[in-house]
Amino acid sequence: MTVMGAVCFGLMVSLIELIYIKAKNAISYTMVLEIQLIIGVSATVFCTIGMIINNDFQAIPKEASEYEIGEAKYYLVLVWCAIIWQLALMGLVGVIFYSSSLLSGIIGAFLLPVTEILAIVLFHEKFQVEKGVAIFLALCGFVSYFYGEIEQSKKEKQDNFINDHLDYIVLHQNN
DSSP, rough: OHHHHHHHHHHHHHHHHHHHHHHHSSSOHHHHHHHHHHHHHHHHHHHHHHHTTOOOOTTHHHHHOOOOTTTHHHHHHHHHHHHHHHHHHHHHHHHHHOOOOHHHHHHHHEEEEEEHHHHHHHHHHOOOOHHHHHHHHHHHHHHHHHHHHHHHHHHHHHHHHHHHHHHHHHHHHOO
């Protein structure tokens, strides 16, 4: 399920960028918000159907009554999670709008270790091997991306330098 979730997420951000590229009208902030609304409504309908089929709505009151810090706080956590996810997805769509789906993936890769570290510091979670491996892999991916970007930038500068000098030599030989 985790792999399928990652595949769907990667497909979603790539398709959002494709929508922006293929759009015949100029893309405005209003259109970005409309896309976010469509994504949110679609996800809500999809999840609601799944919860109805799986009888998950009957489990919510039971989970709320068993929640360690109280039933009201359980519902508060659900509401705030929904709000925070909507804001996060709006930010994701905005990053894709102003930059690319690649940058949104990089930001996600960077935020994974940040959230793990914050969970350890703020919620006093145990630092387990899985968290260490996740942090290490995310940071390796993040560092390797920027290393590749720096190397590509150096190569482009060198190629531009060579082309400029060759143009200069050819121009002066013709004169």
